[in-house]
């Protein structure tokens with residue numbers, strides 16, 4: 001038997017020939033070994049599992065085990081005609097059928113007519129039907145009749161990636177083996193064997209990246225390795241992998257999420273552009289970025305032993321730093337944004353790229369929310385320690401004047417801000433509704449954060465923490481000033497949409513808790529013409545007013 005093809009792809013060349021060589025499916029190998037040992041071989045097996053994990057390979061090994069001249073044996077000789085021909089896929093008694101293309105009732109009737117004839121040479125007549133879930137309903141009906149009373153020499157090996165599409169009446173007549181996705185370490189080890197046998201020159205990181213990128217499918221992993229080894233003339237690098245196999249080098253994701261953490265919008269857009277320019281699709285991007293986030297989350301939760309495959313020390317250091325600076329909440333929230341992105345893309349495929357950019361730019365802004373949340377939490381817990389009162393939960397509606405609050409640094413008068421005549425009076429003489437003001441909570445010294453010197457300073461802090469709200473206030477500002485009581489701001493009347501943001505109770509309460517704020521904010525609207533409308537701002541607001549996944 002001469003091999004007609006001078007070059008065989010790795011997946012075929014290194015296909016397991018015996019059960020011992022099958023990787024990552026020990027539970028199936030054990031069960032089959034037991035069945036052969038006790039001669040309790042079923043007449044129909046359903047091999048179910050993701051693509052490229054060894055279902056068809058296992059079917060052929062079962063066929064060899066049954067039909068080998070030295071068999072039936074769990075260790076076929078691999079030398080006899082039956083073993084050879086089954087491996088080549090041309091044994092006359094082992095019939096391989098692609099269920100995707102031979103899925104009609106006539107195809108199944110042809111099987112039924114032929115199956116009663118005795119095998120020509122081998123012990124058993126074996127039908128291997130790949131993608132069996134693709135058979136039509138009438139084809140399944142016809143198949144069922146054969147499965148109910150198969151001749152003793154016949155055997156069926158069905159393979160499927162989608163067992164739920166197979167009628168229960170069929171499944172119940174099969175012994176079912178569920179194949180697992182392969183672990184990354186197992187894939188990487190197999191790739192290493194191939195590299196060694198081929199004498200190929202490949203950076204170790206490349207194998208780890210392929211093992212990660214193939215999502216548990218050995219065939220995909222072997223085919224990626226095949227591509228990069230075939231094309232590269234020198235040592236295969238991560239760069240080759242990205243350009244040839246479309247699998248981004250892990251550094252790309254680290255750079256991307258570093259940019260997200262730093263809210264570096266230009267860098268985010270550059271990374272997306274670079275990925276898409278190299279031939280990856282938006283969906284590839286989401287898939288691979290989600291995997292990278294998952295790695296970071298594992299590092300954040302479980303430490304550096306968390307990953308199946310060891311990254312280089314440099315990269316692990318970067319991952320640890322990134323995981324620490326993002327933190328669990330932000331990692332999870334960013335994952336949530338990416339998961340939501342896929343269904344958005346399905347709804348608007350033409351806007352895929354815009355959606356991708358928009359989502360990551362939003363992810364970059366999550367930091368503000370979390371900083372604010374942390375501040376609120378720490379205020380809550382400090383207030384709780386002080387007297388059980390929760391000052392951060394205190395509502396600050398605009399009609400109620402600010403509650404006085406110890407503010408040691410606020411003794412210095414607002415420097416550069418002009419003080420309008422209507423400035424609130426000092427805390428010792430609270431304004432109009434002193435009677436309704438609640439008793440100020442007793443605060444511990446730790447809670448007395450330094451108060452901003454001037455209103456512009458405070459506004460700058462606000463714009464960092466809450467850019468939209470900050471910008472709205474700046475753009476509509478008439479006057480703003482600080483006192484021991486809190487902050488008083490007069491604005492030109494904004495648009496309804498802007499006003500909805502400014503008057504949002506959550507936004508309002510966040511203002512009083514802003515770092516450097518002497519207390520609650522009192523915001524009044526002047527009855528003058530409103531300022532020019534900023535179209536970009538309008539667009540931004542429209543984009544952010546939905547019920548998004550943002551926490």
Ligand SMILES: [Zn+2]
Nearest residue numbers: 068077080083
């Ligand atoms: Zn043999």
